[in-house]
Amino acid sequence: MDWQAERGHILDNARRVVVKVGSAVLTSGLGLDISVVKNLVAQIAQLHERGTDVVLVSSGAVSAGRAVLRRCCEIKGMPHKQAASAVGQSRLMHYYDDEFGKHGIISAQILLTKDDLRSRHRFLNARNTFGALMDWHAVPIVNENDTVAVRELEFGDNDSLASLLLNVVDADLFINLTSAGGVYADNPDTNPDAKILECIEDVHSLNLDTMCGGKTSVGSGGMYSKLLAARRAAQLGVPTLILPGRKPDAMVRAFAGEEPGTWVRPEKKTVSSRKFWLAYHADPSGAVVVDDGAVKALEAGKSLLPAGIVGVDGGFGRGALVRVTSTSGAVIALGLTNYPAADMRRIMGHRTAELEAILGDNQYPEAIHRDNLLMDAVV
Template sequence: MTAGEDRKAALERARRVVVKVGSAILTTKAGLDPRAVNRLADQLSGLHDRGLELVLVSSGAVAAGRGLMRSLNQESALELTDLPGRQAASAIGQSRLMHEYDEAFARYGKATAQVLLTRDDLRHRQRFLNARNTMRRLLDWRVIPIVNENDTVAVAELEFGDNDTLASLTIDLIQADLFINLTSADGVFDKNPDQHPEARCLTCIEDIGALDLARMCSGKTSVGSGGMYSKLRAARRAAQLGVPSLVVSGRTPFVLEKVFDGAEMGTWIPACGHRVSHRKFWMAYHADPVGEIRVDAGAAKALTKGGKSLLPAGIAGVEGRFAKGALVRISGADGLELGVGLSNYSAADLRKIMGRRTSEIEEVLGQAPYPEAVHRDNMLLDAAL
């Protein structure tokens, strides 16, 4: 199947779609742009009328709050470099953003729902499942959930970081069929077009896992927090779940309707051939790694080629301080990142048993609850961190 055929089939097959829109599309220097919100609602309502289930992950609250404060001549709101400032601006802007969406969608007889999430909500399994059940009920009721980070209560270490990351986790939360990322660019370019005028837009990225994202992408938008790096990382995570992505300009008139009518616009990123389980996806991406295990060449080969668990004998080094059950990075001796996994032992115990045979664990630690340092069922290789 060609890339064009894959794209056509996926768009025809899609029933549940996550659409992410960034601040650069929804705002101007003056703040939130109601016309942009109305144009987006026009398009989404049209797709909703076609029978699609839609979840919108929307930025814009911080910019909306900042715009209002500027209009009131509050100079302190001009630069929001610290977390409390961003949280305060979001608290001001979130209600205004939702009011604009409510009004825009109401013109088409559509109901919307505000869903504010923190990373902590999705990190805890029961709360994750509660959020999933709520989202499913909203979709059953033909409501359009509008998702944003709950900036007012999120702490720095529990921030998603950007709404592209939140969107990638929402794909897993609702088990979507398709991810559309509306951006200020026409798609993904082979180089940063701000630095390389000759850069060309890619129509398809066949193997997103093979891309050097850091080389291709640099810089962030002036009003957002992501940039193309975070968009491609989100697409890579979606691909691991078996969900294709489309990165396309949100400034093109009626772009969503054109795409679903067959126009080949933007950059298509197909799903990976091998899907990861929802459990492994949740394990790998709902917490940040707190340490690192370096493995020797033999262990790296056993992990990546043989699908084996990581044994203490293959560990060459341990970085950081972490407890049993913590999420840790797994890297080769050359520093190349291999993936992430849940450690069966604390960092202190791993340092005692690294390089030793499994039969020696009890002799060193006094007990041997696990033969593996990280079991393959608790490991995701090639994680998009």
């Protein structure tokens, strides 16, 4: 079907939606904009009435904390930002809980770091928790746990977090509420005549550096991170709808066919939930560089063999997540390595029949098996 029919069908039948709202939408110069919070909750309540479960990924804690602390404290550096998040998070949840309560809806707070989703066991625990909350028709309100997160455990921004939650909750639609009216065909800061795209057919083909210009003043993402999140969603087969979050009733109007925003189509060939999880719930520990022949083999669905490796970067261990790059530096894939970096350097360029002589018995024929490899990963 064409994209208009696809959009209409999915919006009419959406069973579970992840909605992400950023600081640039929720806050003004004085902190949280309560009118925006009220309207957002009212829209989610309407979605609930039509039988759609909603998981809300909400920024705004740090900005809410800054609004309180600026009267008495100077905020600078990561510890102060984390402390501001602790001050603001309770205020953010207070407003949400109060507003959802007016609609007879229970809200629940979930704070996450990457470590909570990196472990398969904890990932499944999170899936079960979300499932129970939605069985109760509650609205989980999710944010990154800024208070305890360190760089290696950060999602980076809530766009990234929201895209990963699509896999956790088995969502069939991702709505990203932004301070813009949608995705512009060009950077509006440098091209005032740039038009909003109603549909993005192939989000992987976009030149994001040309289209997107930096980050918003109060948020940490900007349109660049939103389109990266849309790329990940597309790989799962989940479409993204990017809407103007400060425009009253934008979501409700979109479900009624009145608010276009930007529709990002999902990929026809999707990845498995497991491959999505292994590629995106940990940061790569290093890289292996492969020759042109190996690139072609990987694109044909083959495993990566040691013979095709021409370089190894990093000091990773067996089972680590690594980038697979071409000799030009382009990232071809992400995958879990069967060998630590030291052994990989010893066997790179060698044929499978030679591995036993180099490393001894019981060696893997593949450096990275195709079942543990995600091509065209969003990095």
